[in-house]
Amino acid sequence: MPPSREVTITLDGLAHGGDAVGRLDDGKACFVAYAIPGETVRARILEERKRFARAMTVEVLEASPDRVAPPCPHFGPQRCGGCRLQHIAPARQAALLRQVVVDALERIGGLVDPPVAETLRPHGGDGLGYRNQARFAPDEQGRLGLRRGGSHVIEPIAHCPLLDAGASAARTAAGDTWPGVAEVVVRGDADGRASLEIHPGPGPLPPLPPGETPVAVVGTDGAVALRGEPTLREHAAGRSWQVSATSFFQPSRAGAEALATLVAEAADLREDETALDLFCGVGLLAGTLGASGAAVTAVEADPAAAEDAAVNLADLDAEVLLGDADDVVADLVEAGAHADVVVLDPPRRGAGAELTAAIATVARWRIVYVACDPAALARDARVLAEAGWELVRAVPVDQFTHTAHVEVVATFEPSSRP
Ligand SMILES: C[S@@+](CC[C@H](N)C(=O)[O-])C[C@H]1O[C@@H](n2cnc3c(N)ncnc32)[C@H](O)[C@@H]1O
Numbered sequence: 001m002p003p004s005r006e007v008t009i010t011l012d013g014l015a016h017g018g019d020a021v022g023r024l025d026d027g028k029a030c031f032v033a034y035a036i037p038g039e040t041v042r043a044r045i046l047e048e049r050k051r052f053a054r055a056m057t058v059e060v061l062e063a064s065p066d067r068v069a070p071p072c073p074h075f076g077p078q079r080c081g082g083c084r085l086q087h088i089a090p091a092r093q094a095a096l097l098r099q100v101v102v103d104a105l106e107r108i109g110g111l112v113d114p115p116v117a118e119t120l121r122p123h124g125g126d127g128l129g130y131r132n133q134a135r136f137a138p139d140e141q142g143r144l145g146l147r148r149g150g151s152h153v154i155e156p157i158a159h160c161p162l163l164d165a166g167a168s169a170a171r172t173a174a175g176d177t178w179p180g181v182a183e184v185v186v187r188g189d190a191d192g193r194a195s196l197e198i199h200p201g202p203g204p205l206p207p208l209p210p211g212e213t214p215v216a217v218v219g220t221d222g223a224v225a226l227r228g229e230p231t232l233r234e235h236a237a238g239r240s241w242q243v244s245a246t247s248f249f250q251p252s253r254a255g256a257e258a259l260a261t262l263v264a265e266a267a268d269l270r271e272d273e274t275a276l277d278l279f280c281g282v283g284l285l286a287g288t289l290g291a292s293g294a295a296v297t298a299v300e301a302d303p304a305a306a307e308d309a310a311v312n313l314a315d316l317d318a319e320v321l322l323g324d325a326d327d328v329v330a331d332l333v334e335a336g337a338h339a340d341v342v343v344l345d346p347p348r349r350g351a352g353a354e355l356t357a358a359i360a361t362v363a364r365w366r367i368v369y370v371a372c373d374p375a376a377l378a379r380d381a382r383v384l385a386e387a388g389w390e391l392v393r394a395v396p397v398d399q400f401t402h403t404a405h406v407e408v409v410a411t412f413e414p415s416s417r418p
Contacts, residue, residue, distance in 0.1 A: 006058060010040045014096040016104065016375060018084030018404030019054070030055055033149075034077060036064040036088055037096065066092035071128060072161050074146075080157060081149035084404040090127040094119035094398045097406040101374045101396045109378035111391060119396040119406070120262070122254035127401030130252045131162045132234075133187040134171070142179035142206065144171070162402060163188075164253075170194035173213040177206055185218075189232035189243070190253060197223065197230065197245050216245035222304055236260060237288045241312050247305035248281040255399025259370060259409060260288040262395055266368045266411040267341045269294040276332075276339035276362065278325040279346045283309035283318070285370070289343065290316030297321060297339070299328045325351075329358040343368045350376025353383050360387035367412040377408055390415035 009030055011020035019031035020039070030053040035041045040062040043055035056077055060067065070076065070086035085093045098119045105114040123130045136144035136157070143156035156176070163171060166188015174196050178184055183199040195214040198205065208215055214228030223230065223245035234241040234249055237260035243249045250256035263285050269275055271293035277286040280298035282305050290296045296318040300306040306322040313320060321328055325344070332339075342363040344351055350373065351359065359367060360383070367389060371377035374396075381391055389412040397407040 004044050004046065006042055006044050007055065008040065008042055008061065009055070010062075011035050011037045013037050013103075014100055016100055016404070024053060028053055032057055033084075034087055035060070036067055036092075038064045039067070064088075064092075071126065074155055074157055074160075078148055078151075080146045080155045081151070082146045082160070083162070083402040084149075086402045090121070090123075090125075090398075090401055093127075093401065094121050094396075097398060097404075098396050101377075101394060101406060101408055104374035104378040105381060105391070105394065107378070108375055109381040109385070109391075111378075111381060111385065114391055115393050117393060117395045119398050120258055121398045121401070122252065122258040123398070123401050127398075128161045129164050130254060130399075130401065131160075132164055132167050132189065132249070132253055133185060133251050134160060134163055134167060135183055135185050136171070136174070137183050138176075138178040138181060140179065141176070143176040144174060144178060144184055166190075166192045166194055170196060170213065173209060173211050175209040177209055179206060181205065187232060190235040191233055193232060195228075195230045195232060195245070198226070218246055222246055234282075236284065237264075238291070239287050239312070241282050241284065241287075242308045243282050244304040244308050246302060247308050248302070250284065250399070252399045255397060255407065256284055258397050258399065259407065260284055262397070262409040263343055263368050263370065264288040264291070266393070266409060267292075267343060267366060269341055273340040273365075274338075275341045275343060276329075278329070278342065278344040278351075278359075280309055280320070281305050281345070283312040283320070285343050285345060286313055286318055286320075287316065289341070290318045293317070294340075295319075299323060299325050301325070326355045326358075329355060329362055332362045333358050338362055338364045340364045341366045341368065343370070345370035346376075348373045348376060350380050352380070356380040356383040357387055360384055360389055363389075365413065369408075369410045369412065371408045371410065372405065374406065374408055377410060381410065381412075384412050385415075388415050389413065 020035035047054040074080040139154040145156040170186035180203040185197040214230040216223040216230035236256040269292040286298035394410040
């Protein structure tokens with residue numbers, strides 16, 4: 001292998017994934033880990049391809065005023081891969097992530113000058129202690145941790161500063177006795193109750209850690225309680241939420257609050273209108289839509305989450321359908337049915353072209369798209385644009401501070417209103 005070369009490079013942007021981007025002398029784009037746009041750094045080239053290169057910061061020659069001491073000892077090259085931006089002041093992280101959203105909508109979505117608002121920062125301050133859950137994997141000795149960046153090696157982590165008090169208590173209760181299991185999810189709820197979810201590996205389950213923390217084992221058929229009652233209770237958007245062991249809930253409570261508020265504002269529903277909430281989880285967004293008095297149909301594929309949603313939304317004009325969003329929307333298209341507003345909050349891969357096109361047919365006035373991956377949002381935004389829907393507002397929400405992830409609430413309206 002040829003010896004790796006070092007370059008001096010000035011960075012001018014942040015790429016999806018958290019690397020800073022600059023140009024090498026030959027004009028080739030170079031993605032530099034742990035640098036900040038505006039900085040000049042000496043970087044070691046790790047990989048060079050025809051159209052781009054990847055590099056690692058070796059020395060910061062001209063530091064950004066936004067460079068800060070990372071708050072976590074596990075942060076940095078060849079360490080925990082969960083956080084990518086701890087070396088950047090949180091307010092600047094938020095501004096850079098807004099540009100990542102703009103870039104995705106322009107480059108992938110083909111939109112011109114997309115209306116992207118300033119990033120909303122639900123956590124503020126140092127952006128620590130906000131996560132109510134984390135997904136850990138054990139190393140060979142059974143110590144829980146997170147994967148190192150670009151690797152399968154586990155960085156053992158006893159204390160993650162992103163976790164809130166309940167999730168930290170769950171991490172402590174979990175201990176480090178998990179050799180051979182695939183994953184242990186630690187969760188804490190709004191009432192400070194901790195719980196553990198074990199995703200078993202191929203071998204026998206190790207003995208449970210001492211204590212009374214509820215434990216569920218999550219198989220392909222759902223969760224089975226091994227000890228105690230692993231159902232959590234969350235409070236957000238003025239309501240209380242039952243969250244079973246396998247059910248999704250937003251990993252940040254302040255983030256959940258912000259998303260629910262933004263979605264309610266964007267949907268702008270009247271009492272006599274109808275809404276469809278696809279990928280509804282335990283009903284967080286359906287709950288905020290239903291509070292307007294509108295009739296809401298919520299769709300969820302996970303049986304436990306759908307059951308939670310039915311309980312959580314029982315006092316509203318809401319119906320919960322257990323099923324695949326694609327199938328439900330395809331049926332609506334076939335029946336020629338409409339909803340005044342369609343809200344969707346799909347997993348990272350996005351809704352995909354087929355479902356997005358079907359939603360464009362079913363929705364009457366507004367489509368509110370909650371995305372956890374700007375690239376997936378941009379792909380689906382292109383489909384919506386082709387179907388005659390215009391992006392009227394996108395609000396990035398920094399609900400994963402210190403990581404390179406950003407949530408977006410995007411509102412689309414028919415481009416030629418009657
Ligand atoms: C990102 S979560 C959104 C949950 C909810 N909107 C919230 O804010 O809490 C995505 C949800 O979609 C569900 N899901 C995944 N694939 C699905 C599909 N094909 N059809 C319906 N629901 C699906 C998951 O079980 C999960 O609850």
